[in-house]
Amino acid sequence: MNLAKSSYINEVSEGEKPRSIKLTKWRPYLLIAPAIIVFLVFFIQPIFYMIYLSFHEWNFISPDKTFVGLENFIVLLSDPMFLQVIRNTLMYTFFTVLLSISIALLMSIWLNRQGWMYSFVQGAVFSPHIISLVSIAMLWMWIMDADYGLLNWVLSLVGINKVPWLTEPNIALASLIIIAVWKNIGYYTLIIIAGLQSIPKHLYEAAALDQTSGIRRFTKITFPMLSPSLFFLTIIGILDSIKVFETISIITKGGPLNSTNTLVYYIYENGFIFFKIGYASAAGVILLVILGILTLIYFKALSKRVHYQ
Amino acid sequence: MTKIQLKNVSKAYGNSKKVIDNMNLEIRDGSFTVLVGPSGCGKSTTLRMIAGLEEVTSGEIWIGDQLVNEVAPGKRGISMVFQNYALYPTMTVRGNIEFGLENMKIPKVERKKMVEEIAEIVDLTEFLDKRPQNLSGGQRQRVALARAMVKKPKVFIFDEPLSNLDAKLRGQMRTELIQLHKRLGTTFIYVTHDQVEAMSMGDEIVILDKGNIMQQAAPMEVYHNPENQFAAKFIGIPAMNVLPIAMLERNIGKMTDGRIFHVGFRPEHAEIQTAKQTTSGVHLPCEIMTMETLGSETLYLVNSDAGQFQVKSFHNPLMNTKKVHVTIPFDKLYFFDTQGNRVYTDGLPFEWRDEKVREEVLV
Ligand SMILES: Nc1ncnc2c1ncn2[C@@H]1O[C@H](COP(=O)(O)OP(=O)(O)OP(=O)(O)O)[C@@H](O)[C@H]1O
Ligand SMILES: [Mg+2]
Numbered sequence: 001m002n003l004a005k006s007s008y009i010n011e012v013s014e015g016e017k018p019r020s021i022k023l024t025k026w027r028p029y030l031l032i033a034p035a036i037i038v039f040l041v042f043f044i045q046p047i048f049y050m051i052y053l054s055f056h057e058w059n060f061i062s063p064d065k066t067f068v069g070l071e072n073f074i075v076l077l078s079d080p081m082f083l084q085v086i087r088n089t090l091m092y093t094f095f096t097v098l099l100s101i102s103i104a105l106l107m108s109i110w111l112n113r114q115g116w117m118y119s120f121v122q123g124a125v126f127s128p129h130i131i132s133l134v135s136i137a138m139l140w141m142w143i144m145d146a147d148y149g150l151l152n153w154v155l156s157l158v159g160i161n162k163v164p165w166l167t168e169p170n171i172a173l174a175s176l177i178i179i180a181v182w183k184n185i186g187y188y189t190l191i192i193i194a195g196l197q198s199i200p201k202h203l204y205e206a207a208a209l210d211q212t213s214g215i216r217r218f219t220k221i222t223f224p225m226l227s228p229s230l231f232f233l234t235i236i237g238i239l240d241s242i243k244v245f246e247t248i249s250i251i252t253k254g255g256p257l258n259s260t261n262t263l264v265y266y267i268y269e270n271g272f273i274f275f276k277i278g279y280a281s282a283a284g285v286i287l288l289v290i291l292g293i294l295t296l297i298y299f300k301a302l303s304k305r306v307h308y309q
Numbered sequence: 310m311t312k313i314q315l316k317n318v319s320k321a322y323g324n325s326k327k328v329i330d331n332m333n334l335e336i337r338d339g340s341f342t343v344l345v346g347p348s349g350c351g352k353s354t355t356l357r358m359i360a361g362l363e364e365v366t367s368g369e370i371w372i373g374d375q376l377v378n379e380v381a382p383g384k385r386g387i388s389m390v391f392q393n394y395a396l397y398p399t400m401t402v403r404g405n406i407e408f409g410l411e412n413m414k415i416p417k418v419e420r421k422k423m424v425e426e427i428a429e430i431v432d433l434t435e436f437l438d439k440r441p442q443n444l445s446g447g448q449r450q451r452v453a454l455a456r457a458m459v460k461k462p463k464v465f466i467f468d469e470p471l472s473n474l475d476a477k478l479r480g481q482m483r484t485e486l487i488q489l490h491k492r493l494g495t496t497f498i499y500v501t502h503d504q505v506e507a508m509s510m511g512d513e514i515v516i517l518d519k520g521n522i523m524q525q526a527a528p529m530e531v532y533h534n535p536e537n538q539f540a541a542k543f544i545g546i547p548a549m550n551v552l553p554i555a556m557l558e559r560n561i562g563k564m565t566d567g568r569i570f571h572v573g574f575r576p577e578h579a580e581i582q583t584a585k586q587t588t589s590g591v592h593l594p595c596e597i598m599t600m601e602t603l604g605s606e607t608l609y610l611v612n613s614d615a616g617q618f619q620v621k622s623f624h625n626p627l628m629n630t631k632k633v634h635v636t637i638p639f640d641k642l643y644f645f646d647t648q649g650n651r652v653y654t655d656g657l658p659f660e661w662r663d664e665k666v667r668e669e670v671l672v
Contacts, residue, residue, distance in 0.1 A: 209382050210412055212383070
């Protein structure tokens, strides 16, 4: 700040002299310096520190960090548990995003009309979005409780046996996906409805005059016109899901039998429960690489097929 | 036979008051009919009801000998060109033109041929693989035209298709549309609020006001023989002068026809001179208020004891003159009643104050 200020004073007091021209050249950089410094300290530095740590063994307390080269990575990638974590994360992400967007799309098409009932339903599905994840997790722990939960009680009314939602390894991940989808659809629906409403009405009129069938109207007009919204939702959906942590740490703690352990929870577990900092950092680096690759894919491949007006 | 008929058609949006009230309209087969009227008078509504984009509240719409009230828009044999073109932004020019044909399940080979033929006609061949967003306004307009034409409709309807173009392009497209109509020979219905477009393009003009038809006739017929004050004022640049009869009685004598309330005359029919003329007509001593010289013609706004009105003259502008005489030939006067309807009279409907003038007229 001081630097920026002094350069300004110099320029004003010394008018057209060469020195002030030099300072003028630097002024933009000085003005963005605070933002850059914050960025470097809080975003870039931790990344490099993490990469540094990933080549070391450290327990968080001892003063020495032992350099171990690539060993953390080698152990990690040959650990079946870690591979399962990766698989869980990808499954969770894929189905959460796919289901959230598909259901939200259907809901939007249904809700995109006038009437108090539609507004009410829209408000109702949106409400989970503003509830904190911790409350959502607690709520669903009760709903999905095998013995006293709401869900099993409702199912028992229609004669379906108890489902061990959160305690059966084959089901627990699906249960977590249900919770995530439930939370997402309100917000997704809102975005998609906004997208639907921004499609000019005259396109549908032109389509009506072109004898367009209902299906083609959707696939050739509505869907392409929505693609910017859907693209946006896919990006934030994937990033959100890959980083899932709260619901897992509260509801399942990665269990049963590691079946719901995902990347971020795994990093947390190794770092702050087992104090294997180097190992956790190596997993963090892998998360970083995955996110980086995904981001590249979006912008290279997807953006080409997205319609922007 | 693709004559279009509206029989007692009314339209109200929701529960609000009627936008179109009991309209009866017949559009001749093969005509170039222009619907013209001020903003909000119901032109688009009428057009959209014909196209099937808007349901009628009551009444019948016939296309040819088919009652189309319940017929889907795509099945009416109508193509529409929208004001903002309504091109599909996610498709290429080719896709836009082809879309309707695909829906009609026309085989691919044939489709390709049709698209290329049309593209040739509207001069778009080199743009076929571009998106509408990357075209200029005039090119988009032509894509919209091509999309409409390729379906070989029985009726074309246009809703202010040229209003987004600049003046030069508008003139050019106007000519192109007239030629297109000549070549295709199909019925064109064209909406505009620009009377120049209406006069120059249509072979039939329908003047609308507040959802009512004020007059339907050929352009020159509307110009020479307006049925009411609205039509008289709407067509012609500048608009017809309409003055209350009471103010003119001083100059021409007492009215003998009690129905007459207003008298009108066109600015271009009034003669403006520095001295009083001997020709027969209404003579008004006037004072020039403003003058616009437009090259071939001059537009004066003058003040007389009968009121203010405009005069268009094709003579050299009268510079540095204030006091002038305006003569309006008797046979160029139009009379209107209290409702603004035209009053037709045999001979001139007033008593002669000046016997001499009368003799001149009767000669
Ligand atoms: N969808 C609608 N809902 C309610 N009122 C409407 C609707 N569309 C048009 N109107 C009303 O109907 C009347 C006629 O509208 P219309 O669009 O037919 O006018 P227009 O003659 O085409 O005018 P412009 O020259 O401005 O296009 C207007 O008063 C308008 O406010
Ligand atoms: Mg309109």
